[in-house]
Amino acid sequence: xxxxxxxxxxxxxxxxxxxxxxxxxxxxxxxxxxxxxxxxxxxxxxxxxxxxxxxxxxxxxxxxxxxxxxxxxxxxxxxxxxxxxxxxxxxxxxxxxxxxxxxxxxxxxxxxxxxxxxxxxxxxxxxxxxxxxxxxxxxxxxxxxxxxxxxxxxxxxxxxxxxxxxxxxxxxxxxxxxxxxxxxxxxxxxxxxxxxxxxxxxxxxxxxxxxxxxxxxxxxxxxxxxxxxxxxxxxxxxxxxxxxxxxxxxxxxxxxxxxxxxxxxxxxxxxxxxxxxxxxxxxxxxxxxxxxxxxxxxxxxxxxxxxxxxxxxxxxxxxxxxxxxxxxxxxxxxxxxxxxxxxxxxxxxxxxxxxxxxxxx
Numbered sequence: 044x045x046x047x048x049x050x051x052x053x054x055x056x057x058x059x060x061x062x063x064x065x066x067x068x069x070x071x072x073x074x075x076x077x078x079x080x081x082x083x084x085x086x087x088x089x090x091x092x093x094x095x096x097x098x099x100x101x102x103x104x105x106x107x108x109x110x111x112x113x114x115x116x117x118x119x120x121x122x123x124x125x126x127x128x129x130x131x132x133x134x135x136x137x138x139x140x141x142x143x144x145x146x147x148x149x150x151x152x153x154x155x156x157x158x159x160x161x162x163x164x165x166x167x168x169x170x171x172x173x174x175x176x177x178x179x180x181x182x183x184x185x186x187x188x189x190x191x192x193x194x195x196x197x198x199x200x201x202x203x204x205x206x207x208x209x210x211x212x213x214x215x216x217x218x219x220x221x222x223x224x225x226x227x228x229x230x231x232x233x234x235x236x237x238x239x240x241x242x243x244x245x246x247x248x249x250x251x252x253x254x255x256x257x258x259x260x261x262x263x264x265x266x267x268x269x270x271x272x273x274x275x276x277x278x279x280x281x282x283x284x285x286x287x288x289x290x291x292x293x294x295x296x297x298x299x300x301x302x303x304x305x306x307x308x309x310x311x312x313x314x315x316x317x318x319x320x321x322x323x324x325x326x327x328x329x330x331x332x333x334x335x336x337x338x339x340x341x342x343x344x345x346x347x348x349x350x351x352x353x354x355x356x357x358x359x360x361x362x363x364x365x366x367x368x369x370x371x372x373x374x375x376x377x378x379x380x381x382x383x384x385x386x387x388x389x390x391x392x393x394x395x396x397x398x399x400x401x402x403x404x
Contacts, residue, residue, distance in 0.1 A: 047140040054136030058188070061129035065192055068122070069199040072263040081129065082122050086266065089121075090114065094388045104390075108271070111388060115269040119203065122266075123196050127163070130192065134159035134185045144178040145171055158182075163189035199264075206260035207270050213253040214272055214282045220246060224276035226393035227288025228344045231297065235351035240299065243289075247306035250286040254313045257283075262324055268387065276390045280383050284395035287314040287376055295369035296345065298354040311372065318379035327382045334370045335377035336394050341366055 060079050068082045077083040093114050101107035135156035142150045145158065150171065158171040162185040173179045222229035234240050257279060261267045272278050290311035293299055299307075345355055345365070357364035377394075384395050 047142075049140075050136045051140035054133045054138075054140065057129050057133030057136065059133075061126050061133065062188070062192075065126055065195060068264075069195050072259075081125055085121060085125065086118060086269075089118065090269065097388075105275070108275075108390065112271040112273070115266055115271070118266060118269070119200065126192060126196075130185075130188060131156065131160045131163050134163060134181075134188075137181060138178075141178060141181070144173060144175040146174050147171070159185060162186050165189060203264055203267060203270075206256075206264065206267055209256055210253070210260070210267070210270075210279055211272055213249065214277050214279055215274060217246070217250070217282050217285060218274065218277050221285050221289075224390065224392045225281060225285040227285050227290075227292055228347060228393065230285055230289045231292060231348060231353065232351050235348075235353060241303070243293070243299065244302045244306045247286070247290065247303070247310040250310050251306070251313050254283065254286070254310070254317050258317050258320060262320065265325070268321070276392070278387070278389040278392070280380070280387060280389045281392035281395060283314055283317065284380050284384070284392055286310055287318075287380065288373070288394055290314065291369055291372040292344070292348070295372055296355050296357070296365035297348060298356055315376045318376045318383065322379040322382055325386075327379075327386065329378075331378050332374045333378060334373040335381055336373070338366060340394070341369060 060081065063079065064081050067080060094111065097107045097110045101110055135152070135158075138145065138159050139150075139152050139155040142155055145155075150158070154171065160166075161168055161171070162182040165186045167186075173182055217230070218225050220230055220233055221227075222233055230246070231243070234243055234246075268279075287310075290307040293304060293307040294311060349355060355365060380395055383389075384392075389395075
């Protein structure tokens, strides 16, 4: 009797853990409580190892990036497999605890697991059956549980890939506006060379909508943060850094009309909020408040901006006012942005992440 009660208690625990993980990971937006969240532990622990394996196996950057790109889709499969295994194991323990109510008599634990799987997957061969009302009801609940999980996960997958496509559409578009790899300086230079500086207001406006969508979808489904762009030297973190750096340059030093400056200000505030939200949500340590670039890099950027026709405030690189404003603006988001970039192993981008192999535009 004690063994049966222990088996039933263990089975109920496994079933509740799996269902809670499905509920919080798929249905609840921005589920903060990660206690007993199996998918959360899997995601964190596997990603700590995956980049190490990528660098061990591949020296070629493109092949390594392709390998890193398989992680998020693979994790979706692992999530589903883990939930199914936990639920079948839980129902198997429950049925083992009431095995005297199943026929044929004298079922082993493995046979109870088999019956749980047949009930959960609604196969129902009929070689093992319940003979009491309780066993009948439990097998029906197990089947309903299986149907519900499959339906919810199918909807989850559609939501994930839909949000990914929306995110990547803007990433690719901004890449055409800001060069490859994209950068805040590159965004301003490309528009000046194309003589469409006035379009920067619309770019910042589109960026605001994109950042709001990323904030909403990626905090609701954190696995989206690990989906990588299929295009070389592009990533959602790099796109975010491009928008923030371009906004900071406009606010700090570049002379533009009020419409562009106003949209840049809103984009800066929204992007800064996004970086803070992500580092807080994922529990990344505080990386300080440095601007993340040197004065020489800022001076170099000002030189290129002047060459394409921009007028700079306070003498640009020759004065301290523009540098101080840019430094104060960038230090509010640079550390959080670089923490995200390092954690996600994004392709190198100017001023964001590992940029040692990049030249300034």
